[in-house]
Amino acid sequence: MTLQSDALSALPVTALKGVGPKSAERLARLGIECVQDILFHLPLRYQDRTRVTPMQYLRPGDEVVVEGEVEHVEIRFGRRRSLLVHLSDGSSRIILRFFHFSAAQKNNLKAGLALRCFGEVRNGPACFELIHPEYRVVEENGMAMAEETLTPVYPTTEGMHQISWRDLTGKALELLNSSEQGLQEWLPDELLQAYSLMELSAAIRYLHRPPPDAQQQLLLDGVHPAQQRLAFEELVAHQLSLRQARQLQRLKQAPRLSGAGDLRQGLMQALPFELTGAQERVLEDISADMQQPVPMLRLVQGDVGSGKTIVAALAALQAIEAGFQVALMAPTELLAEQHMKSFQQWLEPLGVD
Incomplete structure (x- = not known):
């Protein structure tokens, strides 16, 4: 095909x-x-x-392939009924434990049957166990084919x-x-x-x-x-x-957001600190984008305390100077309250509600 x-x-x-x-x-x-x-x-x-791991080298927690002959099969009754298959490879023995099984499965797992099994080795009351392992019968004419990958x-x-x-x-x-x-x-x-x-x-x-x-x-x-x-x-x-x-x-189209800059200048003069060079560069980029007739696509990234909030406030003032309203969104209620206090402190003296 x-x-x-x-x-x-x-x-x-x-x-x-x-x-x-x-x-x-x-x-x-x-x-x-x-x-x-x-x-x-x-x-x-x-x-x-x-590869097949000899049973004498098994360790708890290992995911292994083992191969051996069924010695005997029994149903053990206790807190949970389970099917126990006792398997030996000549060097040691292990138990295959099944909590969910059928009568047909039990009848097919007979003494003398050769099996290849895969599962996680766990400690058991008598010896190591594999809980609900994957298994297949090894044909009488030879060993089961090993996985190639x-x-x-x-x-x-x-x-x-x-x-x-x-x-x-x-x-x-x-x-x-x-x-x-x-x-x-x-x-x-x-x-x-x-x-x-x-x-x-x-x-x-x-x-x-x-x-x-x-x-x-x-x-x-x-x-x-x-x-x-x-x-x-x-x-x-x-x-x-x-x-x-x-x-x-x-x-897409967007309104040009520009203004005389009086509000922005007033805020910067009222601040008890000067903007850093990085903040000034970011503001220049944002201001230029906002004056374009297309939506701005920009992400401002900075560490905590780097001054992103004041940058947002100055960008908001540019939109307000252009005659528009501004909405500021925050990811948490606590952060929204903090921003509201900062904006009130900065903008109320400028006559911006």
């Missing part, structure tokens, strides 16, 4: 085998509607299931198990691999080369199925080159969207 690159964004998730209306509804809760959305639903972390753990929603996510992403990756061009590359080649960035399709493949020798700490910290590739593109898209929004905003 061969797909054009843009087909992945047009192909609904229901086109994947095993995805019915209910699964599609669950995926929609996460904003996933097409195959491309699945590819960009990236793992939160990874589990290493590429790190196992991804995805952000999920109710009704979507991690096994389902791995199956979905596996099918989506198969479609990506069969696509003639992969995912659409929006970054130009010269930019990719200048910053030594991975191709988008390669980065997606890597993050969904990292090799066993992948540097897990880099992935956990979000600084792996594959993650940096996606972060770079996201930042570029964010900057472009802001630039577009700014251009659209510049098409």
Whole structure:
């Protein structure tokens, strides 16, 4: 099956085998509607299931793969009924504990059966335990196939198990691999080369199925080159969207706010301090923007006590001098009260209510 690159964004998730209306509804809760959305639903972390750990080397808290033979199975009654599967690999033994199980599951877990299990090691009354581990039967003709990549753990929603996510992403990756061009590359080649960035399709493949020798700490910290590739593109898209929004905003009309400057001059003369050079530069920029026939887009940033409030007061006076009313908004009631007191102290002597 061969797909054009843009087909992945047009192909609904229901086109994947095993995805019915209910699964599609669950995926929609996460904003996933097409195959491309699945590819960009990236793992939160990874589990290493590429190697089997002998039971004698287990430690509490480790997430491990163990392999052994079922010695016996029992149902233990206590505060909570549980199914206990005693497993041994010859070097030691461990218990698989299931609080939720069926009669069929119990009957299928018979003595002599070889299992490969994955779970978190916990202390138990008699020995180490795995609580509700994932497991599969090791065929009689050989060992179970080891995982070839790190196992991804995805952000999920109710009704979507991690096994389902791995199956979905596996099918989506198969479609990506069969696509003639992969995912659409929006970054130009010269930019990719200048910053030594991975191709988008390669980065997606890597993050969904990292090799066993992948540097897990880099992935956990979000600084792996594959993650940096996606972060770079996201930042570029964010900057472009802001630039577009700014251009659209510049098409809107706004009244020119200017005045003789008497009120502003009066306030500055009444202040018991002089404005800093930084405050004067900011005021010049704000004053120039307010006199333009388009909305001002400006953010004043400064530490606590740097004098942002007096800058706001002087900007408000420019609007008042131009014959307009001014509203000052604050994020909290306490801050609003503080600003009101400051403005009353500064503006009432100027005859501004």
